[in-house]
Amino acid sequence: MKLKFSLLFILFASVCFSQVSEQLQVVTPAGTKYIPAYKRQGIIYFSVIHFAEAASINYYYNSDAQKIELKFSDYNLKITSKNPFLVLTSRKNNSSEEYQLPTSTYFFDEQIFVPLIYSIEIFKKASGNNFSYEAGRIIVKGEIIPEVTEKKTGFDITGISIDEKLNGTLVRVKSKKRILTYTSSYKNNVLKIIFRNVNADVEKLKLSNGKGLIKKIDARNIGSDTEIEFTLGNEYTTNEVLNAEGSNDILITIHNKIFSRNEEREKNKQKWEFDVIVIDAGHGGKDAGAIGVNGVKEKDVNLGIALKLGKLIEKNIKDVKVVYTRDDDTFVELFKRGKIANENGGKLFISIHCNSTAKKPSNASGFEVYLLRPGRTAEAIAIAERENSVIEFEENPERYEKLTDENFILVTMAHSAYMKYSEKFSDILNKQMSVDLSIPSRGIKQAGFYVLVGASMPGVLIETGFLSNKNDADYLKSNKGQNEIANAIFKSIQSFKEYYEKVMETEL
Secondary structure, three states, rough: OOEEEEEEEEOOOOOOOEEEEEEEEEEEOOOOEEEEEEEOOOOOEEEEHHHHHHHHHHHEEEEEOEEEEOOOEEEEEEEEEEOOOOEEEOOOOOOOOEEEEEEEEEOOOOEEEEEEHHHHHHHHOOOOOEEEOOOOEHHHEEEOOOOOOOOOOOEEEEEEEEEEEEEEEEEEEEEEEOOOOOEEEEOOOOOEEEOOOOOOOOOHHEEEOOOOOOOEEEEEEOOEEEEEEEOOOOOOEEEEEEEEOOOOOOEEEEOOOOOOOHHHHHHHHOOOOOOOOEEOOOOOOOOOOOOOOOOOOOOHHHHHHHHHHHHHHHHHOOOOEEEEOOOOOOOHHHHHHHHHHHHHHOOOEEEEEEOOOOOOOOOOOOOOOOEEEEOOOHHHHHHHHHHHHHHHOOHHHHHHOOHHHHHHHHHHHHHHHHHHHHHHHHHHHHHHHHHOOOOEEEEEEEEEOHHHOOOOEEEEEEEEOOOOOOOOOHHHHHHHHHHHHHHHHHHHHHHHHHHHHHHHHHHH
16 A cells, blocks of 8 residues: 655744754644754755654665665665765666755754755655645655555564675575665674564574674564664674665675784785786777777777786886786677686786767766776766676676676675775876876766676776767877876876785784
8 A cells, every 4th residue: 555645844943043953844644743954054954864754754774874765666865964965766777866965964963964955856856756845845745655564464574594705794684574764873893773664583583602793693673663783793894784686685794804813814915915917908809899089999999008007017016917808809708807817816907998978079078997886876877887788799698697786785795805905096096197197087986897896806997088089089099198098007006006015014
């Protein structure tokens, strides 16, 4: 049964100061509620979590990260405190849109507040145009949330499974009912997760003599909610909570510190020694990649930069071996590129590409550095899809698992040991290229690239410029441009190597 109601907000109180406490009145068929709000510099901000509860909108709130996600029928809306960006993600195809507010959200009294006038259109789209703003009032009408009411038979949460990984633990909370509202917090080695409006067979969730990161699990039903507490070891670093795709289960990743076992120090020293760099020239052979407005092929630009970079490393860093996934005009399948990197013990994976737009010529210009994470913007997702489309040239494209939310959480766990190094290298690289190149930086971004999934080591993918832009294309085609890009990457490797080895001395 879908929940139907009309919701009326009436704003109370006048403003005399720069920040004054307010209240918003929420009127529903079930009664009237007041939610916290305040006015700052003439702008009304309201509490997101109180708004969600008053309007019966499902949500997930992470108090440690100060993030909240509202769950509507067609979209999820992610809001972070002290951040002007709101991310709207389609529940149908997982595409995302990022909206930048003129002012940041705020965190006050353990709550996230958003500016009413600037966010109303985003809330309106998220809810399927069920919001309107009239004469200082917000009216919410129609069906705004997924079906969540169902006849209860037995327990909703029926069990739990624990899967130990090299870099952490994957927990699956098994549920008969879709859980769309949950909160998490971490304090004194205890990760507490509260699932709203579900009950559990708590005896099947408890664990008293755990191994690895999870030492103990306690569970209890509190009113209409279920609370699960994970007592964790000192190796704990971070966690993520996610609805499993294709089922009602909840996935929880609990990450550990990669360098924590003293008895493995000597082995780790050799394992993590910075001695191999893998250079991946994107595309090749029958896969030309993007074609520039000046006729240059992406595969040729990528290879030119890769070979120039390799020669710089071989000449100037004698203790580092260079491995190419291809060193000529050959087609190499994506999975083989990661396999080459892994079999050669790579410590850093650099995949070199060129960008392009569907419409040519275009004004889009500049380089981008990408990390392996779920794409947050429609543009990043589109770029990943274009680069991943290489599998169409392969004999067995079915070997690649679709990067769904659930698969991505497993990929993230596999790469968690390397992510801080990928982030560090991407930061060094972006700064160095910004200084050395004549084309602008478009920043560090994230997206799901199959080639990065396959390489079990720190890695980045570089879009060196736009072949759809005449100036970028001419620069990328020229020896001068390719030399400057290769030299900037080389200097970044030198800086990263110095940082990496200092960290290894401390960690190992």
